Amino acid sequence: xxxxxxxxxxxxxxLVPNTAVxxxxxxxxxxxxxxxxxxxxxxxxxxxxxxxxxxxxxxxAFDIANETDSIGALIxxxxxxxxxxxxxxSLDTHMEKCFEVLTDMYLNPKFDPADLESExxxxxxxxxxxxxxxxxxxxxxxxxxxxxxxxxxxxxxxxKEALSKLNREDLFDYMKRRYTPDNTVVAFAGNVDESACVxxxxxxxxxxxxKSQSSRVHTAHNTTAVYNxxxxxxxxxxxxxxxxxYGFGDEGLYTLNLMNAVFAAEMSSRLFQSIREKLGLCYTxxxxxxxxxxxxxxxxxxxxxxxxxxxxxxxxKKEIDLLVEKGITEEELKKGKEQLKTSLVLGQESTSAMMxxxxxxxxxxxxxxDTDRMLEFYDSATIEDINEVxxxxxxxxxxxxxxxxxxxxxxxxxxxx
Numbered sequence: 001x002x003x004x005x006x007x008x009x010x011x012x013x014x015l016v017p018n019t020a021v022x023x024x025x026x027x028x029x030x031x032x033x034x035x036x037x038x039x040x041x042x043x044x045x046x047x048x049x050x051x052x053x054x055x056x057x058x059x060x061a062f063d064i065a066n067e068t069d070s071i072g073a074l075i076x077x078x079x080x081x082x083x084x085x086x087x088x089x090s091l092d093t094h095m096e097k098c099f100e101v102l103t104d105m106y107l108n109p110k111f112d113p114a115d116l117e118s119e120x121x122x123x124x125x126x127x128x129x130x131x132x133x134x135x136x137x138x139x140x141x142x143x144x145x146x147x148x149x150x151x152x153x154x155x156x157x158x159x160k161e162a163l164s165k166l167n168r169e170d171l172f173d174y175m176k177r178r179y180t181p182d183n184t185v186v187a188f189a190g191n192v193d194e195s196a197c198v199x200x201x202x203x204x205x206x207x208x209x210x211k212s213q214s215s216r217v218h219t220a221h222n223t224t225a226v227y228n229x230x231x232x233x234x235x236x237x238x239x240x241x242x243x244x245x246y247g248f249g250d251e252g253l254y255t256l257n258l259m260n261a262v263f264a265a266e267m268s269s270r271l272f273q274s275i276r277e278k279l280g281l282c283y284t285x286x287x288x289x290x291x292x293x294x295x296x297x298x299x300x301x302x303x304x305x306x307x308x309x310x311x312x313x314x315x316x317k318k319e320i321d322l323l324v325e326k327g328i329t330e331e332e333l334k335k336g337k338e339q340l341k342t343s344l345v346l347g348q349e350s351t352s353a354m355m356x357x358x359x360x361x362x363x364x365x366x367x368x369x370d371t372d373r374m375l376e377f378y379d380s381a382t383i384e385d386i387n388e389v390x391x392x393x394x395x396x397x398x399x400x401x402x403x404x405x406x407x408x409x410x411x412x413x414x415x416x417x
Contacts, residue, residue: 002358004368005198009209010182013201014362015352016189024095024190025355027087028106029363032178034081035151035292039093043158044166044174046079051171052086053077054115056108064101073098079156082292083363089352094192096200102251103204106179111168120163127157134404137230138238139301143401145228145295146242150221152175180212187359190351214226221295227401229408235404237306239313241416243393245289245296249365253291255373255389256298258381260287262328262337263319263390264300268335274319275302293364297400298348298393306405313415320394325386337378344374 005013032045054061068075073090075098087104088098130136140155147153186196186205246252264271265285275285285302304312328336347353348371361369396416403412 001194002368003194005194006364007181007201007209009206009211010180011201011206011209012096012185012186012362013197014187014358014368015192015197015350016187016358017192017194018190018348018351018354019192021349021351022092023089023351024092024098024188024192025087025089025351026189027085027187027355027359028100028101028102029185029187029359030084030106030179031183031363032084032174033079033081034154034156036178037151037153037154037158040162041166041170041171041174042154042162043123043156044163044171044363045084045178046154046156046158047078047120047166048109048171048175049079049084049086050119050123051111051116052105052109052343053237054119055110055112056104057110058108059101059104064105067101068098071097075101080205081152081156083360085356085359087352087355095188095192095196095336099200100204101161103208106184107205107208109171109175111171116168116171120166122171123163123207124160127160130157134232134234134236134238135215135301135303137232138240138402138404139299139410141228141230141240141404142240142400143297144298145226145402146223146400147221147295148223148226150295152292152295154222171253181209182212185359185363187355187362193287218313223398223400224248225397225399225413227403227411227413229410229412230402230404231406231408232404234404235305235406235407236303237309237403237408238303238307239301240402241300241313241316242297242400244395244398245298245393246291247294247389248291249361250291250296251377252389252392253289254377255381256289257338258333258378259328259386259389259393260298261287261339262332263287263323266339270319271300271316275312275315278354279311279315281308281315306407309403309405309409309412310341310415313412317416324387324394325389327383327390330383333381333386337381339373340378344378346370 071094075088077086090098144153282302282304287300290297358369
């Protein structure tokens with residue numbers, strides 16, 4: 001049975017059993033990401049994600065890689081604006097070894113000064129690589145503009161200036177503040193048994209933790225219409241548009257995802273059919289939601305020839321106006337429901353997908369993700385629900401626009417009027 005177990009230290013463990021598979025995915029989720037960092041610490045969450053793989057008190061970087069490779073397991077990590085996740089996927093027979101390695105990395109990173117300097121260079125190269133990708137620059141500019149002055153406006157990778165000043169004491173201090181039991185969720189998904197998982201947690205993690213309380217202060221952020229153009233020597237104009245949205249766990253977010261399925265998510269969506277298929281203005285165009293505890297944005301992204309920038313923006317605005325004024329059809333609603341329900345059901349066949357979904361949900365809300373409730377929600381959604389969300393989201397008084405091109409227009413917001 002799927003469940004959450006809260007241990008005495010405050011640590012939460014999520015169990016998502018599936019006896020039809022022979023794999024197990026384990027994730028350790030920590031509420032450590034961009035929105036918890038000060039300006040001085042910008043990028044520290046992601047830097048720590050890198051550094052724990054460089055070795056622990058008893059394992060070298062090679063040991064970590066070799067021990068997991070030797071059992072055919074995948075080990076990796078990622079950092080978002082709201083959390084960091086360290087995870088493995090393996091055969092069920094290797095679950096204990098994988099959990100032991102993960103907890104060693106979580107509890108005992110070495111942060112050797114020499115490794116710190118070499119890995120700092122690696123992160124700088126990652127930043128350089130991102131800076132060379134116009135779509136990354138466009139979306140990062142969008143988030144920075146939308147959340148200016150708010151922690152969410154900082155890039156996950158951080159800034160070189162801040163990263164260059166971080167030392168091992170800074171990393172240990174940040175982990176002491178953020179890597180606490182009440183800020184941590186362990187998710188087991190796949191062929192797992194509750195008693196075995198509880199025993200592993202007690203043996204390798206809970207017995208080494210002390211109860212603590214860390215701050216979780218989140219503030220909502222409002223914005224007015226903002227535009228930022230970035231000049232870059234490239235052949236296309238990359239365009240990203242953000243609108244107000246809902247926080248993580250808000251039911252409005254799920255209705256928005258249903259609207260997006262109709263409007264911008266698939267090849268048969270309105271934006272794809274209009275902007276690409278009918279007008280031939282782009283190769284790709286899509287919409288997506290980014291959601292955090294008290295903030296969210298609905299984002300449309302595309303790329304076109306610089307001379308078509310105005311035409312693309314006006315065409316997108318036309319489709320938005322049509323959606324807000326006329327709403328969607330019953331046929332579109334049915335299609336959107338089937339798309340999201342299929343995605344949700346098929347996702348349950350992947351242990352890694354379930355680990356990520358349940359772990360992230362628990363780390364942000366403290367609750368158990370309920371896929372059956374989500375299916376019921378999609379089944380019960382109405383055209384009126386979609387239309388209400390569309391009218392809320394597409395507020396052009398609060399739109400954020402970023403364009404990266406060889407010669408970005410000066411007043412691009414005028415194209416959205």
